[in-house]
Amino acid sequence: MANWKPWTREELAARVAADIPEGWYVNLGIGIPTLVGNYVPPDREVVLHSENGVVGMGPAPSPDRLNPWLVNASRQHVTLVTGASYMNHADSFGLVRGGHLDLCVLGGFQVAENGDLANWSRSANDRAPAIGGAMDLAVGAKRIWVVMEHTTKTGEKRILKRCTYPLTATACVKRVYTDLAVIDVTERGFVVIDTVPGISFDELQARSDAALCSS
Amino acid sequence: MIDKFVRSVAEALAGIKDGSTILVAGFAQVGEPRALVDGLIEQGAKDLTVVHNTAGRGREGVARLIGEGRVRKIICSFARSRGSVLFEEVYARGDIELEIVPQGTLAERVRAGGAGIPAFFTPTGGGTKVAEGKETRVIGGRECVLEQAIIGDVALVEAWCADRWGNLVYRDAGRNFNPVMASAGKLTIAQTQNIAELGELTPEVIVTPGIYVDRIVHVPSGDPPVVIS
Numbered sequence: 001m002a003n004w005k006p007w008t009r010e011e012l013a014a015r016v017a018a019d020i021p022e023g024w025y026v027n028l029g030i031g032i033p034t035l036v037g038n039y040v041p042p043d044r045e046v047v048l049h050s051e052n053g054v055v056g057m058g059p060a061p062s063p064d065r066l067n068p069w070l071v072n073a074s075r076q077h078v079t080l081v082t083g084a085s086y087m088n089h090a091d092s093f094g095l096v097r098g099g100h101l102d103l104c105v106l107g108g109f110q111v112a113e114n115g116d117l118a119n120w121s122r123s124a125n126d127r128a129p130a131i132g133g134a135m136d137l138a139v140g141a142k143r144i145w146v147v148m149e150h151t152t153k154t155g156e157k158r159i160l161k162r163c164t165y166p167l168t169a170t171a172c173v174k175r176v177y178t179d180l181a182v183i184d185v186t187e188r189g190f191v192v193i194d195t196v197p198g199i200s201f202d203e204l205q206a207r208s209d210a211a212l213c214s215s
Numbered sequence: 216m217i218d219k220f221v222r223s224v225a226e227a228l229a230g231i232k233d234g235s236t237i238l239v240a241g242f243a244q245v246g247e248p249r250a251l252v253d254g255l256i257e258q259g260a261k262d263l264t265v266v267h268n269t270a271g272r273g274r275e276g277v278a279r280l281i282g283e284g285r286v287r288k289i290i291c292s293f294a295r296s297r298g299s300v301l302f303e304e305v306y307a308r309g310d311i312e313l314e315i316v317p318q319g320t321l322a323e324r325v326r327a328g329g330a331g332i333p334a335f336f337t338p339t340g341g342g343t344k345v346a347e348g349k350e351t352r353v354i355g356g357r358e359c360v361l362e363q364a365i366i367g368d369v370a371l372v373e374a375w376c377a378d379r380w381g382n383l384v385y386r387d388a389g390r391n392f393n394p395v396m397a398s399a400g401k402l403t404i405a406q407t408q409n410i411a412e413l414g415e416l417t418p419e420v421i422v423t424p425g426i427y428v429d430r431i432v433h434v435p436s437g438d439p440p441v442v443i444s
Contacts, residue, residue, distance in 0.1 A: 051318060052242045052391050068245070068438040069387035075243040075442050086387065088394040088422070089242070090326035093319030097339060124344075128270070128303045129315045130295040135345065136319030139338045170342040170358075 004198030006179035012147060014039040015194075016105060016177050020046050024102035027051070027137055030074045032147045033105040047081075049101060051133040053092040056084025073133060093133070097140040104141035106134060108148040108176070110163040113189040113210040115173040117146060118165035131168075138169035150178035151207050159183065159190060159208040180204060183212070191215050218379045219431045220410075224254035227404050227432040231260045231369055234287075238325065238367035238396040239267040239277055243442065246389030248373040248406050250434040252276045255371070261285045266325065266365055268318065268392065270294040270302035281305055290365070292318035317345060320362050322395055327364035329398030329427075334363045370400025374423070374431075377407035378414075381428030382421045389439075390422065397427045406434040 007015065009032050017039035020026060027049045028034050037059065040046045048057040051073040058079035061067065065079070072078045087095070095101065110118040117138055120131050138144055151157055159176065176183045181204055182194040191213045195204060205212050221227045228251065231237075237255070241247025256279060265286050270293070271278025278301045280286055294302055294313060305311045316324070317339050327335055340346050341358035350361040372393040375386035383405060385393055397403050405428050 050388075052245075052388050054388060066441065067387060068441050069389050071243045071245055071388055071442060073243075077442060086385075086390050088390050089318075089322040089392045090395045093322045097319050097323070097337065127307065128295040129313070130293040131315055131317050131345070132293045133318040135317035135343065136339045139341070140319070167343045169339075 002199070002203070004196050006150075007196055009035060012177055012179060015182070016145065016147060020103065022046065025049060025055070025100065027096065027101050027104040027141065029104065029106040029134070029137070031107040033107055034074055034076075036105055049092075049095065050078070051089075051092055051096065051137075053087045053089055054078070054080070054084065055087070055095070056081045058084075093136050096133070096136050099140060099142060101137075101141040103143045103145060104137040105145045105147060106137060108146040108158070109165050110158050110160050111146050111148075111173050111176050111185070112160050112163045113185070115171040115185045116163045117144065117168045117173050118163040119146070119168045121166045124166060134168050138172045143174045144172045145175045145177060146173050147177045150180040157207065157209040159210055159212075161210045180207065184215075188213055219381045219425070219428060220379055221430050221432050224250050224406070224432055224434070225258065227251065227406070227430045228254050228258045231255065231258060233260055234262045235260060235368040236264040236266065236366070238365070238370040238400055239265060240370070240372045240392040240396045242268055242388070242391035244272065244439050245387070246373050246385060246391050246393050247276065247439070248371040249276055250406050250432075250436060251371040251404060252280060256280055256283060256285070262287045264288040264290065266290045266321070266367065268292055268321065269296060270313070272296045274301055278302060281311060284310065286311055288312040288314065290314040290316060290321070292316055292321050315345075320345075322392065324362055324365040325392070325395050325399045328366040329395065332364055334361055336361055365399065367396065367400040368402065370396040370403040372397045372403065372405045374405050374407040376409040376411050376416065377405055377428075377431045378411045378416055378425070380413060381405065381425030381431055382416050383407070383423035383425075383428060384416060384420055385422055394423045397423045400427075402430070403428050404430045404432070406432050408435055408437075
């Protein structure tokens with residue numbers, strides 16, 4: 001048996017949050033990325049953007065303070081922080097596409113060693129395709145960090161030489177946080193900068209398709 | 216005297232023809248012109264092209280319009296909907312054409328339509344399926360895709376408050392696609408929760424100037440349903 005255990009979703013979200021410095025404007029995608037907001041320390045001013053036109057999004061409301069008119073891009077009810085503002089959808093995506101976000105944290109299906117990301121479809125013949133804002137965010141934000149499990153539930157690899165699913169954007173990912181490791185995407189390929197305690201480099205490599213480098 | 220208020224949803228939707236392109240604003244059921252979409256189902260226009268962020272939710276609104284077989288083509292960013300297979304059923308039968316568009320490209324195509332820009336290049340979608348069949352060009356070292364503007368024969372929007380000139384304000388995240396689509400409809404129809412006297416909405420707070428709006432109907436439908444996720 002392995003003498004290491006994967007990071008949980010919450011541990012992963014906290015690990016990402018720890019790396020976000022004060023003053024960044026950040027968009028959090030659906031899934032684990034959404035949890036990241038819960039782990040930014042309250043005394044660190046990080047401004048969260050939501051694609052539906054909110055800059056300065058706060059956490060989920062208590063049931064008695066819920067505002068039916070205020071949702072995020074994941075259709076969850078949220079709050080505002082002091083200093084927040086609203087904008088229309090074209091301006092909101094202008095902010096994204098214009099390169100104004102310091103960071104977008106996205107979920108992923110696959111990341112390739114050249115930074116290609118696949119996160120919107122597992123098939124070329126999707127019965128109900130759903131791109132949403134992923135392609136705009138992947139192309140527009142200054143940095144893309146991807147959070148995903150290192151392999152699928154059935155053990156298929158996701159850290160790849162080339163993506164096999166339809167692409168979200170090319171050469172956009174700067175860093176990948178998996179449940180086993182934190183990996184930078186660099187000119188020399190994937191560089192491992194952190195791992196769960198106890199896992200060996202060979203064990204991590206065995207779970208990856210592309211070659212990994214140590215930092 | 217300019218007075219764009221009409222007395223009923225039916226009056227607001229009068230004259231919409233078969234084959235029209237209809238822009239439907241709203242995001243996640245907030246700021247969605249539900250009374251107008253329901254009214255369009257009653258009104259009867261068919262063979263429509265609908266532009267909306269999704270292909271509808273549940274069995275209501277845009278989803279119902281699709282289910283009734285009235286939509287020839289849907290242009291949206293997100294065709295998947297939890298708990299709804301109406302679009303998927305119709306799409307699987309081959310009875311509806313789907314144009315899937317990145318959400319920012321969708322908003323920008325509509326904005327361009329309202330601003331007289333016929334098409335634009337964007338890096339969004341470069342090197343992906345979205346670029347297939349479209350003109351591309353490398354600009355600043357990035358592959359960019361030529362995207363066409365969208366103009367609606369009709370735009371359906373929901374405001375929080377309107378005056379008789381059609382000046383509109385929105386509530387919270389209810390703004391979303393509303394001001395953008397209001398600018399890109401040849402005939403822009405607003406339903407509004409509240410009415411203000413002309414002059415009550417201060418110039419600084421007006422988001423959509425009345426020049427974009429043709430008809431207004433008062434629909435005090437109240438808060439959108441709370442989303443349980």
